[in-house]
Amino acid sequence: MKRHFAVIGHPIAHSLSPQMHESAFKALGLDADYLRFDVHPQQLGDAVLGLKALGFAGWNVTLPHKEAIMPYLDELTLEAQRIGAVNTVKREGSRLIGHNTDGGGFLRSVESLLGDVQGKRAAILGAGGAARGVAFALAGKGMKLEILNRTPERATRLAQDLAQAGGEAAWGSLEEGPWLTGLDLLVQTASIGLHGETYPISLRGIAKHTLVVDIIFNPWETPFLKEARKLGCQTLNGLDMLLYQGVLAWEFWFEKVAPVDVMRRALLSAL
Secondary structure, eight states, X not given: OOEEEEEEESSXXXXXXXXXXXXXXXXXXXXXXXEEEEOOGGGHHHHXXXXXXXXXXXXEEOTTOTTTTXXXXXXXXXXXXXXXXXXXXXXXXXXXXXXXXXXXXXXXXXXXXXXXXXXOEEEEEOOSHHHHHHHHHHHHTTOEEEEEESSHHHHHHHHHHHHHTTOEEEEEESSOSGGGTTOSEEEEOSXXXXXXXXXXXXXXXXOTTOEEEEXXXXXXXXXXXXHHHHTTOEEEOSHHHHHHHHHXXXXXXXXXXXXXXXXXXXXXXXX
């Protein structure tokens, strides 16, 4: 019997998750498919019920639904509870289980570039579902964080949640300031740049040793990353994070090792 998987978000046309996961299904001879659905925030509850009613075995969740989907699920893994956001759902019988692989995927994408992060400084721009996954993963490794968001109240809430979990985080508005100096890592987690728009703040003054990451992968280089590169920083887009969060989601669904190389080649081919 064919198993159905999907990704939901708004917008969703840019997602490469179908190519990545279907390549893995084909490589292992699995009878499964993977679809994408554009779900408006007001239709999220109906979409969850619909996917469940149609017998979908699981799905991924992207902007802007990672936090909003939680009340519609029956159970959350410890990771999803700790982070307060869900990017992967698995159906077990009649129950929907929410999980989060963003943090683990992000760590795998940067670990070879950052090395030991204990005591290093990072700033995270944005405070949504993806930011929460990244922040909890980095705090868990001992990084000192600063959370900056256009709505400071959301940054405050994330920093407080991190502190309750034993992390160390400051917070503030998304604006230029002294926080740019002395960073080891800067992570842009919002959707700004998805359509080529200029970032609302400049990175002038950033240290050249800073690794600058934008979790957007299409376009390949956002204006944010382009500025960081011109300022002498090492840059990384979100393709590897997409790959590894997908690998971890796949392993959550199937409880077996994912074909990482196959999935990477599919992403690169799609781009």
